[in-house]
Amino acid sequence: MRLYLLLAGARLRGQTQYRVSFALQVASSFTSTFVELLALLILFRTFSSLGGWSVGEVAFLYGLASVSFALAELFGEGLEQASRMIREGEFDRVLTRPVAPLLQVLAADIQPRRIGRLAQGILALALAGRWTTIDWTPLKAALFIGAIASTAVVFLTVFLIGAAICFWTIESSEFQNIFTYGGTELASNPLQIYSRWLQGIFLYIVPLGLTTFYPAAHILAKPDPFGLPPFTPFLAPLVAALFLGLGLLIWGLGLRQYQSTGS
């Protein structure tokens, strides 16, 4: 852990050397996601509810997904770079060092510009706070924090699996975007508006539905459209941990059969 902080800290200092460029990137990260939020608000001008959820409630779900994804992006940038390292043979260097490869990959890149998305997610949550009346209890607060952490872990695991798949395919694939960018987009809306098989995929395979929708529905006191057991919202951390375990397993398998591309 100390080593990660050391390596990531060095990266961070490097990143912030170019002030103007850095400011522009943060600003663009903020606007990119901000216009999405704006688009949602514009649609809610015309329509009053989305699958039985009001604008404030959807903003809450949206903010929850956004903040989690931003955290995952912030710490998982190195995983997105892993495919390049593998393709260019740079990964060999990682393997020769006496530090766990995953730790090195994670610390290889950290992108503070992602705070733009984070800021936007917090803005959405603030708006949701104004537009809804949530009956906060300590349990709900804990669930809220747990949901954000769990969702971030799920996204990080998607990055991890995406990187691990490169051990076999060498090429990275745009397919991963379906579960990352597509995943946040999907998780920003109430799950009942999607078709059954989409719901199935995002509840039981990439469990974003369990880490975002269910905790949010519980906090907002919305009915459960799928009739799952009442303790389902509290399963988020467990589900995220299981999914992470699966990701680590795939990463380990990939690492074991990794063959250098040479050069």
Place this chain on the structure above:
Amino acid sequence: MRVYLEAARMSYRCYRTYGAATLAGLATNGFFGLLRSSVFIAFYEGRPIAEGYTLDDALTYVWLTQGMIMPLFLWGWLEIADTIRSGSIASDLAKPLDYFGFWLGRDLGRAAYHILYRWLPTILIGLIFFGIGLPGSALAWLAFALSFLLAIVLSFCLRFMINVVGFWTTDVRGIMGMVLLFVNFLTGFLVPLEFFPPALRAIVTELPFAAMISIPNKIFLEQAQGRDLLLLLGRQLFWVVVFVGAAWLLLRSATRKLVVQGG
């Protein structure tokens, strides 16, 4: 003229070699199309028409715009900026042909590829799974084709100008990201401009960005006939003339201060 056609043909063939990437990209466009469709279907529940759009219109809009992403290359393009960085721009400028025309030719070749392999399949997916509407007459198709072409040229000019800013600064990436994000919103890609609040809408429809997505979309949906249709096309043509002129002027002042990097 032949040399520009040749540039277009080469660039078309260059893109055709990436079959797997095309498939992954299509899957991503399709997935987002599915999500956006689900949102509109849920919003329209129990409501036949909103802001002049029926649900079918909204779905057509979703799949048309999803298909237009790649032909218009909305997610950014830095090929020229890269040649400025590497210094190879010097040899491009030394070629005995018009620099702007050369890149326009290349971009149209690329767009032809993306229309055939990204736009057309995306429209087909929308047609098969969501029964979207298509223009009903040959004339409507012709008008749309013309409008689409003008939109592509306009988008090229915008991207060209952002790249040329690279003559002054080596950090075009941030600017490109920033501009294209606004573009996403102002073109009516995220939400049709018809849904905007009236005051905002009055401004946005006057901007050149509307000519990139909103106008072709209106024409595809056959929302304008006769004189109105001609006015829309005229508006697009006007912006194309302005943008080509601006791109030309910018290029001229840029090449005057060219400092070639590398060597």
